Amino acid sequence: MRRPRVFFAARLDAPTFQAQMKAMQPPKSSLDDPDYAAFAWRRYRRLMAWMVFASLSATIGGLFFLRWLIGPMTIHMFIATAAGVFMSVLLAAALMGLVFLSSGSGHDDAIQDPLDGEDGL
Secondary structure (H helix, E strand, O other): OOOOOOOOOOOOOOOHOOOOOOOOOOOOOOHOOOOHHHHHHHHHHHHHHHHHHHHHHHHHHHHHHHHHHHHHHHHHHHHHHHHHHHHHHHHHHHHHHHHHHHHOOHHHOOOOOOOOOOOOO
16 A cells, blocks of 8 residues: 655744745835825826827717718717727727826836746746
8 A cells, every 4th residue: 555645834833934925025016105096096087087088089080080981870880980989999098097007106016026037938
């Protein structure tokens, strides 16, 4: 009969385990500061307000272009085009705004790269 393998586990109160857990804690982001987070989110909301205006402009421009290109449209095509253009531009603006928020606040720098220092990637 074969003996089962025994795996040795570290005790959770061992000094090495506690040091490893402390080293695994992610660094603080500037968004952890409530004042800076409020400033960053205000800036994001202001950007989004401008992008709603840009989305409306793109929607109106797109509808006028389609009217000029193909002539009269049915109400269904009008609504679908307006919703599609407006939501596409607004979604792109929201995602890019979040990228700028993350990058500008230093939130991207607060990660730990598990592959840092590895070659071949």
